[in-house]
Amino acid sequence: MDAQKVVTIAPRIRVRALGKIFGDPPHQVEALKDIDLEVCDNEFVTLVGASGCGKSTLLRIIGGLEYQTSGEILSGGKPVAGPGADRAMVFQHYSLYPWLDVMENIRFSRRLQANRGELTSADVEMASGRAEALLNLMGLPTMAHAYPNQLSGGMQQRVAIARALMGRPEILLMDEPFGALDAQTREVMHDLILHVFKLEKATIVFVTHDVEEAMYLGQRVVLLAPRPGRIDTIYKVPLPGQRHQDMKHSREFLDLKKEILQRIRETSGMKTDSDLLEQLSRTAGSQ
Amino acid sequence: MASISLARPGIWAIRGPMSQRRYWLFAAIGLIAPIVLWWLVANSGWVEKVFMPTPGSVWSRTALWWTEDNLLQDAGISMYRVTAGWLLSAVIAMPIGLLIGTFRPVQALLEPLTDFVRYMPAVAFIPLVMLWIGIDEGSKVAIIFIGTFFQMVLMVAEDVRRVPAAQIEAAQTMGATRMEIIQLVLLPSAKPALVDTLRITMGWAWTYLVVAELVAANSGLGYAILKAQRFLQTDKIFAGIILIGLIGLVIDQLFRLLHRRAFPWMHKKS
Incomplete structure (x- = not known):
């Protein structure tokens, strides 16, 4: 390998x-x-x-x-x-599962694997550690059990990114x-x-x-x-x-921006x- | 009043705001006013009692029906018929609707056909149903089934189709299989809409119950209404109609309660 x-x-x-x-x-x-x-x-x-x-x-x-x-x-x-x-994808909106809370959304890919019996209990434990880590990385440690419709648009996208990263x-x-x-x-x-x-x-x-x-x-x-x-x-x-x-205010940045536009x-x-x-x-x- | 601050728009502004208390006040007026009006008209002597019974006589007729004519049994058999026809229709319509809303070939095969059949009047099937099934319980259930099934299939299909594409595609890019998407995305996502569909079609099932019982039955609320007409018991006709309305209202509220209990995430707002 x-x-x-x-x-x-x-x-x-x-x-x-x-x-x-x-x-x-x-x-x-x-x-x-x-x-x-x-x-x-x-x-x-x-x-x-x-x-x-x-x-x-x-x-x-x-x-x-x-x-x-x-x-x-x-x-x-x-x-x-x-x-x-x-190849995980993050969409503009409406991609979170509103019936699952933030943590369950992030763990969705692991749930798929668990469903197929592909995970050992050690895997599940490790996955829960990773989900926690991603939640913290996204700055949402207190939101683990909130539902998507309780979150702002920015927070929803953070959850979507965490969910996409979950499956590495x-x-x-x-x-x-x-x-x-x-x-x-x-x-x-x-x-x-x-x-x-x-x-x-x-x-x-x-x-x-x-x-x-x-x-x-x-x-x-x-x-x-x-x-x-x-x-x-x-x-x-x-x-x-x-x-x-x-x-964003540097000369090189502005010049290139102008050129691209x-x-x-x-x-x-x-x-x-x-x-x-x-x-x-x-x-x-x-x- | 001349005031510098911006006035809160009145309740008659287009989509204007209204306090909860006021809302219920208006709702109470809307419910009580027709009864008062009815009472006034019936007691005024403008209309013959035979055509327009008073609320009091309808109430005493209901009591009499309860004590001497076995109202509970009539209501029970009607509820049984409605539930049986509606449940049978739900059990078959759910999987078919799910398949129509999920797979395009199934949609092409079944949706135009269903669309066609649903415009056929269910009532017109009564003679056919009586010929094929007879006049026992099966025929009433069959008429309710015919009346609700085809609409239900189309509504279920639409509920499933309304699941946002991004929810499905997100699952696909997490490696979900077709079965997993159906089980873990399409069904849970459509579930609240499906419960609403069940609630609405339950209402339609009650309409067809009366049709079925008016034509071929010797028990039930619809049959009681028909029999009352024969004896010119207008008060009993009123009682039957109001009872069916009340049962419908209770069932509708139960479904709404179930909706709130089963889908807390929909009703919880930050």
Whole structure:
């Protein structure tokens, strides 16, 4: 087992010539085209792009929740066929089980294993220790027996992250997990997820439409362009591993942010929109 | 009153606020007013007693029914029929609805068919049911079954379909199998909605009970109402209708109680 691990320097996730077409022949939409991407162990990669660029679709294909129409995905060297416990996913909302309390939600993956008789009592004990540790890591030690609908949106997402980490997935897939939170809560969640990333030595692929979020969290920012969804540019974020909020005001950070935003605008066809606006205001002025 | 502070919107504002006490006050008025109105009309002499009995005579008729005509037995047999028809329908509709709401091929196979059958009037099946099953207990249960089953299947399917996709997908990315998702996600997630569906269909079962008993029975509350008509005992017709309403109300409240007890997580708010 160990020897094998030394030999495999292969990336954790490898996406090769991936394509996705939605729909049946006369009304087909090409959502993704020729995607090549590698995510290494203990790497934090963020996916950004204009809406309709297929970033969520790509993440869901990696998670096995959608299937690709061409190309392949390797997780730990093995082809992905459907969802699995090696690729846990955190959703934007509505993914917690409201009938289970916080602790039961976090332990859900262990309950699956216990159901199948895959766990010894020692395993169960260890799992309960891990669940406690995750609860503390998420800053929710007093919330163990609260139900999800008693928690704020930010707290609910912390539980969802803890639940996803519980089964020690090879990779954590996050689909706009903070998209529904207010700005202050998001900042707190950003530092929390970076802390988790370091402590758990996790590998994370994170989808967002917020460029600042993508840059603050990611080591690499992958920009996708729409119609058909494809990788446009991969940016390396010029920030040290240990990050703090002030870095968002640094010259390098702001410059890159401007560049990425500019590029998203170019790829999304929004430029033609502004041309159109200009044209409209000109005709309005001439009247 | 001229006041600088913002006034609390009145109870007649659109979706305006209302205190709990006021709410119950209005509810009491809503319940008592019709009875008072009834009492006034019945005692005024505008309407013949045969057409509109007084509340008092309905009450004494109910007492008489209880002491001499075995009201308890009538109510008991009716409750038995309703429960049997409704339970039979629930036992079959639950798994079928679950399958329709879970697997697309089953949905395609059964949902359009069910949608079609549910528009056929259950009452029109009575002659057929009597031909096939006869006029004993089975036929009443069958009519209640026909009246509730098809609606119930569609409602159960919808309850299962309304489970958020993220709940299912989260389980999938934790490695859950299809069976595990059905057992540990779909069923517990849909359970509160399913209990509501059972409560609502129970109400419909009572409607069909009266239909079944009006046509072919020699016992039960519906039959008592029919017989009272023959003897022009309007007060007994009133008594029967009110009794069925009260039984329905009690059952409905019991279901609501069960809902609160079984799903504390829904009713607990921070």
